[in-house]
Amino acid sequence: MIIMGPPGAGKGTQARYIAEHFGIPAISTGDIFRANVSQGTPLGVEAKRYMDAGEYVPDEITNRMVRNRIDEPDAKQGFLLDGYPRTLAQVEELDGMIKFTGHQLDAVLSVVVDKDEVVKRLLQRAQIEGRADDTEDVIRRRQEVYLEQTQPLIQVYGERDILVEVDGLGEVDEVTKRIFDALDVVPES
Numbered sequence: 763m764i765i766m767g768p769p770g771a772g773k774g775t776q777a778r779y780i781a782e783h784f785g786i787p788a789i790s791t792g793d794i795f796r797a798n799v800s801q802g803t804p805l806g807v808e809a810k811r812y813m814d815a816g817e818y819v820p821d822e823i824t825n826r827m828v829r830n831r832i833d834e835p836d837a838k839q840g841f842l843l844d845g846y847p848r849t850l851a852q853v854e855e856l857d858g859m860i861k862f863t864g865h866q867l868d869a870v871l872s873v874v875v876d877k878d879e880v881v882k883r884l885l886q887r888a889q890i891e892g893r894a895d896d897t898e899d900v901i902r903r904r905q906e907v908y909l910e911q912t913q914p915l916i917q918v919y920g921e922r923d924i925l926v927e928v929d930g931l932g933e934v935d936e937v938t939k940r941i942f943d944a945l946d947v948v949p950e951s
């Protein structure tokens with residue numbers, strides 16, 4: 763499965779609940795990049811330049827990282843991708859990867875939120891948490907890049923009839939309930 767949505771839509775939190783329900787790993791490319799940045803690996807050093815500017819890390823680097831990650835034993839039974847694919851080139855690359863591993867895409871979950879609302883939320887969070895790198899310019903740039911490069915993917919997956927759209931506004935557990943309803947699963951308490 764894939765979970766998609768603009769920055770600030772709350773994908774990460776929902777991804778963890780869904781992955782736990784299905785007993786599969788939630789693979790967040792943003793988390794893997796951040797872990798590499800904090801460990802100072804060559805990948806992290808390279809990725810940081812782009813992340814700090816609100817730009818996407820080049821496809822070649824990102825694709826290679828995902829290919830290695832889904833090759834891990836815990837992903838053999840399936841996986842949930844959070845934050846990947848984000849470009850049309852990544853969609854194609856992922857198609858190739860899952861064909862190779864014998865998986866299939868079961869669902870692409872799109873968390874729909876109002877753009878102005880998420881920018882407001884992200885600005886508040888940056889202020890509260892004192893994230894110096896999350897300046898208003900970078901936050902706005904991330905939204906722009908999402909609109910330009912990632913939003914078109916929703917139509918691509920819509921045409922494949924695997925798209926599930928869920929309203930992402932509201933409390934976390936309300937959104938989780940909507941997601942499970944839309945996926946037609948009974949959540950475990």
Ligand code: AMP
Binds near residue numbers: 814
């Ligand atoms: P996220 O936490 O998913 O918003 O990701 C944080 C940052 O990591 C993004 O703003 C990008 O710079 C980078 N990133 C994460 N996933 C991707 C991807 N699939 N393609 C390119 N860059 C990515």
